[in-house]
Amino acid sequence: MEILSFLLSLFTHTLLLNFSIFHFPSISAHRTNHGDFLRCLSRRINDFTVETRVIHxxxxxxxFSILNSSIQNPRFSVLETPKPVSIITPVQATDVQSTIICARLHGVHVRTRSGGHDYEGFSYIAKNRPFVVLDLRNLRSITLDVDNRTGWVQTGATLGELYYEIGKSSKSLAFPAGLFPTVGVGGQFAGGGYGTLMRKxxxxxxxxxxxxxxxxxxRFLDRQGMGEDLFWAIRGGGxxxxxxxxxxxxxxxEVPSTVTVFKVEKTSEKEAVSVINKWQYVADKVPDDLFIRAMLQRSNETAVxxxxxxLYLGPVSYLxxxxxxxxxxxxLEIGDCREVSWIESVLWFVNEESIDDLRKRKRTSRSFKGKDDFIQKPIPRTAIRELWRRFYAPEARLAKIILTPFGGKMSEIAEYEIPFPHREGNVYEIQYLAYxxxxxxxxxxxxxxxxxxxxSVYDFMTPYVSDSPRGAYVNFRDIDLGIYGLGMNxxxxxxxxxxxWGVKYFKNNFDRLVDGAWKDTECRADLGWYFFNTDSPDKLMGTYNLRRGISPLQSELEALIWAMQCMIRHNKLVMVxxxxxxxxVKMVSKPEEWPAFSTLLDEVDRCKRRFTSFNIMHIPRTNNTKADKLAQSARDLPTxxxxxxxxxxVWIPELL
Ligand SMILES: Cc1cc2nc3c(=O)[nH]c(=O)nc-3n(C[C@H](O)[C@H](O)[C@H](O)COP(=O)(O)OP(=O)(O)OC[C@H]3O[C@@H](n4cnc5c(N)ncnc54)[C@H](O)[C@@H]3O)c2cc1C
Known part of the structure; x- marks a missing residue:
């Protein structure tokens, strides 16, 4: 007789929730779950025509054309970059739910992609584990309620698509997000999202x-359903x-129907250094209707x-x-300025001509690496001069340094209002970008x-920037600040x-993101099972820690499903x-009496049908010591x- 005893151990220890910043490694990944995941998804979609649009x-x-079409940092298009085992492009919310449920049941990791602009490619790369990309490109509808000045935007939409709809609907309404039209609203709003209206x-x-x-x-949830803590976390927590x-x-x-865009350029080092120096003293203090950026770059092989x-929210005369x-x-002279509508100002900032260009989904052919800092007091002229000189290096041919002014509304909002903490006290944010x-x-x-x-530019700036912690903007994700991975302590x-790295992105909000609001609900479920055969020396064992379900019973069922799948995979089909x-035991025997668990019990039933003989029985915990040890061992490991x-x-050699 072949017997498997399994145990689930639910344990309330602090969990870092972030799949992307906190990049979980696997200690051992003997997974062949992709097939099971696809079968699960296809059963749930249950419509062949839809399935062909959704599963790739x-x-x-x-x-590969779907995968590459929104890789917006081509350095991650190369062969060596780990590729997903499949891409899921949902056409409705239930497809997203099914993807999450099936991925969870079958231990498949999910990367969510909206516009694909993540600086480090986190929306389409996962190292050391099989993963699928959930690409939201088909979920991009936008509905605006101009009278109430609100709108719903699906997260597969780009900023350009949102701006296009706003521009078409009204001359006096706008939305304060980033400048670049192909950036996705999914990733950008989740990390903050700033642009020309940020000071206002x-x-x-x-x-x-x-x-x-x-x-x-x-589960599909709205603000009320998810609760204020989760709603707080998703607005800026990354x-x-x-x-x-x-x-x-x-x-x-609200924006005036006429706004003014302008640009001034300085080509002499002396004048540029002097004007940037002055900019540092005024850009965060001028009225919040005015946004002036400063940028350094090369115009050709030799000139910087x-x-x-x-952007000024008003007519040129006032500006x-x-x-x-x-x-x-x-x-600034009148010839440097142009009066336009707000939507035209959006086009002007990205050198586009027509409002239709905002809806174009283009892939960039430039690779890049970026880092950023927050400046809390003006840096000396000598430092500005050195930044200018760094552009003479051959590798700075396409580089940019961008200084974005804070102040205004950014200083009025408290650091803890949402997870984005870089508020009062920051004069500007500075980005160093190589292309x-x-x-x-x-x-x-x-x-x-x-x-x-x-x-080297980042290192050079160390004495001049925020410290303890040295702040960074989570939307400009920088893998050098740290990442979970092999080799971690x-x-x-x-x-x-x-x-x-969490405190660099979130300062004191990090603790709230990690455990404050989550302790009670988001814990680990540590699973263990031990298989043996009464008539042979055959043995198998498994241990797995996954995010705890919404109730202990849900996790118990997930533990059973995982154990059943492992047995099916090892062709152990006559099982107790x-x-x-x-x-x-009661749930499996009388599933109809447990309607709240029907999704999982359906999955148990599907697995059950693959066994030639299936039995389940209750044993006291004291008889379940091996499975218990395996589950506990998963709990004790930090990864x-x-x-x-x-x-x-290796971490429990005494088990056998
Ligand atoms: C060219 C360029 C210009 C930029 N300009 C600005 C700017 O002006 N202002 C600014 O603030 N930032 C700017 N950024 C940074 C940008 O806001 C971030 O990189 C942002 O995360 C990109 O969002 P995305 O949806 O395009 O990227 P993605 O790569 O799709 O997603 C980024 C992250 O968000 C996650 N994610 C995506 N969609 C969802 C979702 N629906 N639910 C949950 N998680 C999701 C992804 O898994 C990934 O971790 C710019 C970036 C680039 C490359």
Whole structure:
């Protein structure tokens, strides 16, 4: 007789929720779950025509074109980059729910992608584990309620598509998000989202008033359903951290029907350094209707220049008077300015001509690496001069340094209002970006020089920027700040490791993101099972820790399903399952009496039908010591565990 005893141990220890910032490694990944995942998904979709639109495996001819079409940092298009085993492109919310439920049941990791602009490719790369990409490109509807100045935007939409709809509907409404039209609203609002209206209205995330999400258990929830703690976390806590956001409800903001865009350029080093120096003293203090950026870059092989593009929420005459008073050193003249509508200002900032261009989904051919800092007091002229000189390096040919002014509304919102903490006290944010042509990615040593350039500028800036912690913007994700991965210090807990970079992105909000609001509901479920045959020396064992379900019984059923799947995979089809949870035995025997668990019980039933003989019985916990030890061992490890083998894991050699 073949027997498997399994045990689930639910344990309330602090869990770092973020799938992307906190990149969970697997200790052992003997997973062949992809097939089961696909079968589960296909059963749930249950419509062949829909299925072909939604599921794309690497065997499909369209697979790579879908994958690459929104890789917006081509350095991650190269062969060595880990590829997903399939891409799921949901056409309705239930497809997202099914993806999450099936992925959870079958131990498949999910990366969610909206616009694909993640600086480090986190929406389509996962190292060391099989994963699927949940690409939201088909969920992009936008509905605006101009009278109430609100709107719902699905997270597969781009900023350009949102701006297009707003521009078409009204001349006096806008939304304060980023500048670049192909960026997705899914990733951007989840990390904050700033643009030309930030000094007047704050971040995109400051203007989100409701959301629809699918949580880790596959539930569809709105703001009321998810509760204020989760709603707080998804507005700035970083994409992919807590759930899949399906749509945001946004508050539209008022803008005058005529605004003014302008740009001034300075080509002499002396003048540029002097004007940037003055900019540092005024850009965060001028009225919040005025946004002036400063940028450094090269115009050709030899020349460097500074530019000052800006937006004023009013007519040119007011702007000129204001600049004369506050910032005459810039030398703004009427010829540098253009009166336009707000939607035209959006086009102007990205050098586009027609409003239809905002809806174009283009893939970039430039690879990049970025890092950023927050500046809390003006840096000395000598430092500005050094930044200028760094552009003479050959690898700075396409580089940019961008200074974005804070102040205004950004300083009025408290640090803890949403997870984005960089508020009062920040004069500006500075980004160091190196770009290169995609073709150069073929040779890694060629591209490393660009990375080194960015790193050296970042190192040079150390004395001048925020410290304790040295702040960073989560939307400009920087893997150098730290990441979960192989080689991490196993003596430290996930919390301790994650805190190294977590406080840089979130300052004091990090603790609330990690455990404050989550302790009670988001804990680990540690599973263990031990298989033996009464007539042979055959043995197998497994241990796995996964995010705890919404109730202990849900996790108990998930433990059973996992154990059943492992047995099916090992062709052990005449089985007696033993558990110390009597409710599981009751549920499996009379599923109709447990309607709240029907989804999982259906899955149990489907698995059951694959056994030639299936029995389940209750045993006391004292008879379940091996499974107990396996489950506990998963609990004690600081990393993700997925272990199935015939020999004991190295961390519990005494098991057999
Ligand atoms: C060219 C360029 C210009 C930029 N300009 C600005 C700017 O002006 N202002 C600014 O603030 N930022 C800007 N950014 C940064 C940008 O906001 C972030 O990179 C943002 O995360 C990108 O969102 P995305 O949806 O395009 O990216 P994706 O790569 O699709 O997603 C980014 C992250 O969010 C997660 N995610 C995506 N969709 C969802 C979802 N629906 N639910 C849960 N998680 C999700 C992903 O898994 C990933 O971790 C720019 C970036 C680039 C490359």
């Amino acid at each position: 495996t690497s065997k499909d001819s369209s697979f 209205y704050g971040l995109a995330a400051d203007n989100v008033i409701d959301a629809h999400i699918v949580d880790a258990s596959g 994409g992919s951290s807590f759930c899949v956001v399906l749509s945001w409800k946004i508050r539209l903001v 220049y500074a530019s000052f593009p800006g 000129l008077a204001l600049m004369e008073e506050k910032f005459p050193e810039l030398g 290169w042509k995609e073709e150069e990615d073929k040779n890694k040593t060629d591209t490393e020089k660009y990375m080194r350039w960015v790193k 196993m003596k430290k807990t996930k919390y301790e490791v994650g805190k190294i 399952f033993q558990t110390d949870c009597s409710d599981v 993700d565990v997925y272990y199935v083998n015939s020999i004991s894991p």
